[in-house]
Amino acid sequence: MVQSKNNLEKFSEIPIINIPFNTNVSVVHIRAGFKATQRLSGMGITPGTQIKILSQAPFRGPIQIMVRGTRLAIGYGLAMKIFVKQ
């Protein structure tokens, strides 16, 4: 039951990479491994967190985001696994 509801919701989730710069979005889901998820939450990224992309390095480089008053750089591959909604 819970599972199917989540699946429906996932249509509105977009990887953070596809969000235009300087838009406020909130994290819905982090689909990374255990360690990476733990790490991200240590740095302040948990579901429900408000974040904003500031810039991206060229050639699929890392993205720079604003979370809880700090700026973080997150590698492209990992950023693909952070799903957000507006």
Place this chain on the structure above:
Amino acid sequence: MSESKSEDKVIHIALAGNPNVGKSVIFNQLTGMSQIVGNWPGKTVKKAEGKCKFKNYIFKIIDLPGIYSLSTYSIEEIISREYLVEEKPDYIINVIDCNQLERNLFFTTQLQMLNRPMILALNQYDVLLRRGFDINEAKIEEMLGIKTQKVVAVHNRGVHELLEKIIEMEESGKIQNSKPIIFGKEIENEIQRLGSELKSNEILQDDSYSLQFTAFKILEDDEHIKKHLIEKNDNQLDHFLYYVEEKRKNLEDFHGETISTILNSEIYNIVNHIYEESIIIKKSSRSFKVRNFFDHITVHSIYGYLILAVVLLGTYLLIFNFGNMISGSMDKLYENLTPNAEHTLGGVDNWIYILVWNGFVGGLFAGVGGVLPFVIPFYFFIEILQDIGYLPRAAYLMDRFMHRIGVHGKTIIPILLGFGCTVPAVSACAIMETENQRKSSIIISSMIPCSAITTIVMGLVFKFRGPWVTLGLYLILLSVIIAIGKILTIFSDVEESELIIELHDFRVPNFKVIMKQTWHRSKEFVYLALPLIIILGILMQIFVEFNLLDWINVLLSPVTEYFLGLPLEIGVYLIYGVLRKELNLVLLELYVDSQGILMDEFLSPIQMIVFTLITLLYIPCLATFVVIRKEAGRKFARHLLFFRLLGATLIAGVVYWIFQFVSNIKPDWTFGYQIAITILIFFLFLYIVVFLIGKFIKHRDKGKRRRSHGFKEFAEIKSCNNCSKFNKCDYKTNSSCNEFESLE
């Protein structure tokens, strides 16, 4: 506590906090010069201890590594946690950056759960005020139940007040443990229930971990806590663990998230509440125009790279010139002093002269003149770049390219330093997060041609064979480095190598602090490396004296003469390079001169390339070796040495034999064409080798990996289906089931 007893009472203090909050600055302000910097036993993590005397108390202070959370993501987190729990410092000073209160408090709440006497240092308070904010200390003290102190560490304001507060607590006899945090109703209930379960069943037999921390972490499925409890209870924990798992599963099902996400979100809710209650907005925050401009431009897609290039090239040239200048004048000084020494020590043939002057003083000059002028300014510049906060931005810009080579984005820093001198490059590898990353960046950065190697390449290949062959040589080196990077990626975890780094605000560097740090780093290096360099210098003179050199040449001849096609006499010059790489060439030149021939005649073009190649790759110089040993342990250093020797010989040999092959087929081609074809064939060879290694390892690991990741998770949730002992099977607790193993 009576006055007489407190005469020189020792109080143990641990400094804990996020990276870059000024922990080390506070540590330096408190301990001054009396600190011991080493590594945690068997780990690549720095351990800094120091003590200070303040008001009849002796404070023994330990500076724990900067971490973001008390989980088990990195080795630092595990070390810090174990220290806090097992060594039980009398007080914990949690240093936080007021400007990032929210994220810092996340860590504070985790410390709070440990239920230890704690004090909160609100660092960089001046910056907060300047930004137009203030902090309600009383509110924080009330909500967290711990004492706080505003600190401006760089200006030494409020630092000793921290100790005063501790003394106050100590003398009043009211040692205040941090009070446990209160979660939201749902989680709080679970944790309470687990806590009472832990208590009533006497599972937590000692008081090392607090009840709340244990309950919280066991709910989070923390491997370390689980292991700790299982050990304490002689594996009689199946029932309890099953109970916990059920609770965890319920929570996960209800929220549709993993347990660590649920719990961390919960903590952030609490933290957010504290943050909003305690921060006071005094005036509309003044915008930092200049700072914003720099923040923007340093990560810009075009200007960012330009600035990076200017910063690095500038640093490199400055240090290279400065180092060469000092190093050159030291060499001159040595030469000028030599006749005098000859006179006083009894002539060139006197063994005292040879041992004392050539050996001891020569070694001293090699170390002081050849290494220190490069190492010290490098440390100085790294400290500046780190202090102003530029390094994370370099990592951000270069991450993509570094990934291509197969290493983490942050490795760019040691690599770039490596062009100057490998010693600071290897110490800079400490910025990597996990042990594996640290080791692979040590491997990579120790292979970068340092200024001494550049001297050899320029003085030999470039001088006699021109720019194109030099370029070819560097291409070979680059391809080897990329190949090693690729091989290392095969072994590493993909997600672990993803960049997650904080780009903190630019800060004005504090020169006093930088000088202190540079001093500490250089001192360490001098103590470790200089004696070894001198001893080796003396040893080599003894070799010369007893005519052991010819023996060494003969001993090495199967490799040097037959496999690599080098002249017999060259063997011993390769050994000199251990002391200082450029000695390879300098001494060889002297020898060739003494034979009355030109270098051109002594070494054929291909021999020149093979010789340079092997000098590039074969062994890190002694100073580097010492630093590697210090940073990553003896075993790692020994292995690295062995593989470097083996790898360098193989690579140089392969190049030589490919060239032999090419020149035999096409003897009428010019040397340039032959070497170009050789290099192309070598690339192909390297590609095939890496490809095959990749295939082999993936094939070998396939079964193992599936079992360790996806499959294990599946098996844990459904409990063990492979044997009939439902939920009593060992697999659930020990992750090994006899039946399960036999089925595989």
